[in-house]
Amino acid sequence: MQLSNLIKEMIANPSPIRQIMKMASRKNIINMGLDPDEVISYGGGWVGHHAPELLREKYVDIVGNKEKFHVAGGYSPTLGFDDAREAIAEMENYLFGSNVKEENVIIGQSSTQLTHDLFIALANDDDTIMLFDPTYANYPGQIKMALRNARITRLKVLDDETWQYKDDEQLSEEFKELYEAEKPKIVLFPSPDNPSSQVFGDAFVKTIYDVCYDNDTAMVIDYAYKTQVFGATPSYFSWSPDDKPNMIGIYSNSKWARGLGRRLGWVVASVDVIDAMERAQQGSILCPDSMHQMALVSYIKDAIKDGSMKEYIEETKKAYKKAADATIKAIDEYLGFPRLIPQGGLYTLMKVGEDGNEFVKRVLKNTGVLFIPGYGFGSTLKFGVRISYGPMVENIEKIEEGFRRVAEYLKK
Ligand SMILES: Cc1ncc(COP(=O)(O)O)c(C=O)c1O
Structure with a gap:
């Protein structure tokens, strides 16, 4: 063929x-x-x-109930169920002290799919995307798939001589220089990072954001490991789209509660980006999985109430x-x-x-x-x-x- x-x-x-x-x-x-x-x-x-056992019990409850199982077999809205978007916003605010609202959330099949749709929603195939070096190995292939000829530029965040991550001051300076030279449409990085498990510092991320805001560029943080920070939580973890409209967070259900195979993810962004993602997602997955959303909403509500989350x-x-x-x-x-x-x-x-x-x-x-x-x-x-x-x-x-x-x- x-x-x-x-x-x-x-x-x-x-x-x-x-x-x-x-x-x-x-x-x-x-x-x-x-x-x-x-x-x-x-x-x-x-x-x-x-x-969490409570999450497993929520699945048992759905599967054990004829009507709930019937509902789980129906389509969800493209953006996700309203109550699921609201529950995810509530979880984000509860865990990180942010101010995310239901309209800032779109639920998707996974962060992998949402990343693909974000590229389509935000960039053209003659744009440049800035990634770090090193960074998550799937991004370059995903960019190629979604944007064909888009260019990738890399900011070296690791000093491969000393085997240390550069400090915030050096990273900020080198970022500004590279940004000026390359004018990327999107700056994308995970924090905590895959493959390095480093958490990028407040001063560096604030520099990236300010430059992105001034130039109408999207700063996209891949938060696949957001709940898994060992030390103090950086303050940008609590940023919300109302205050930081050029920041987009990609979230995954895979890592925090061992849901890698129960595919679900979401994006937190300003309403115009959510609208664009809704259109993109209609063409990619039509709508996210209903059963995983139903189980998650019910878990989030109860696990926040009883403190178990x-x-x-x-x-x-x-x-x-x-x-x-x-x-x-x-x-x-x-x-x-x-x-x-x-x-x-x-x-x-x-x-x-x-x-x-x-x-x-x-x-x-x-x-x-x-x-x-x-x-x-x-x-x-x-x-x-x-x-x-x-x-x-x-x-x-x-x-x-x-x-x-x-x-x-x-x-x-
Ligand atoms: C940084 C990062 N983003 C995204 C993913 C994939 O997440 P998902 O299972 O939601 O597609 C991974 C998986 O290893 C990852 O490390």
């Missing part, structure tokens, strides 16, 4: 994460002469903690902090490579002192331990790898073993 030129090009440039995950498939592991049950993976970009989020955060600490301790003890201290999220970045892709392949073949090569996240990570502790959060004792194995191999 004849395929489109776009997809042929995309197939010829597969995502480096998918490539390495394929290499670590059961079949390939056996072909390498390794036991697949002995593989230790630090590759997974997902969370391993359990969803904040308790759940606090407990979850503590568990990831413990997993992050165990990961850093094991890296320091066994490998001694430069690494970043996670400020939230699921990851750290380690500098391996050789081409990261070669290192990952070599280590996998010889030890059965899987890391993700850094180059897919940006050129600053050519000599780095991403390590995820997310999937092991409920089995922290397993974290150490992989590093011990790698150290033994490297010593040889």
Whole structure:
């Protein structure tokens, strides 16, 4: 069958994460002469903690009730159910002290889909999009898919010599310079970040916002890991569209309450952006999933009332902090490579002192331990790898073993 030129090009440039995950498939592991049950993976970009019991009960309630199940089988409005948009605004205000209103919320299938539709709603195919380096590896492909020939410009946020994130002052200066030279239509970044688990500082984000506001550019923060900050919450987490009309937040149901497969996400933005997204979403998914919205609304209402939402989020955060600490301790003890201290999220970045892709392949073949090569996240990570502790959060004792194995191999 004849395929489109776009997809042929995309197939010829597969995502480096998918490539390495394929290499670590059961079949390939056996072909390498390794036991697949002995593989230790630090590759997974997902969370391993359990969803709140109360949320699960809400699904049981829907499925166990003939009429509710019938309603769940109907279409939702394109923007999402009114009560779900209101509940999400309430949750945002409750958790972060912002002032989001129902009309600032559109619910979608996932943050991945919403990001795609945002590109379509905000930019043209001759525009420039600013990403950080490193950043979430899916963005460049998503930009290509949605905007074809749009240009991507990268702000280097990691100093790959010192293996430290640059400070707010340096980042702000370099951002202003790059902005001036490239005049992007959108500035997009996650905070906490994937792959680095760094949380960008107030002064830097305020600089980005002010420049974006003055030039009518969208500052889009991907908040996939917003509830997973280990230290103090930055003040921009409470910004609302009424005060900051050029700021857009993309939210995911995937990470905070282990909903990766129960696909749901939302965008918080000014009403004109929500209207544009409604039009874009009519063409992409028509409407978001009804059952997930119904369960979420009911959970949000009850879990705010009885205080269990904040308790759940606090407990979850503590568990990831413990997993992050165990990961850093094991890296320091066994490998001694430069690494970043996670400020939230699921990851750290380690500098391996050789081409990261070669290192990952070599280590996998010889030890059965899987890391993700850094180059897919940006050129600053050519000599780095991403390590995820997310999937092991409920089995922290397993974290150490992989590093011990790698150290033994490297010593040889
Ligand atoms: C920064 C970031 N954004 C978005 C996503 C995808 O989120 P969703 O499951 O809502 O599509 C991920 C998943 O790893 C991510 O790390």
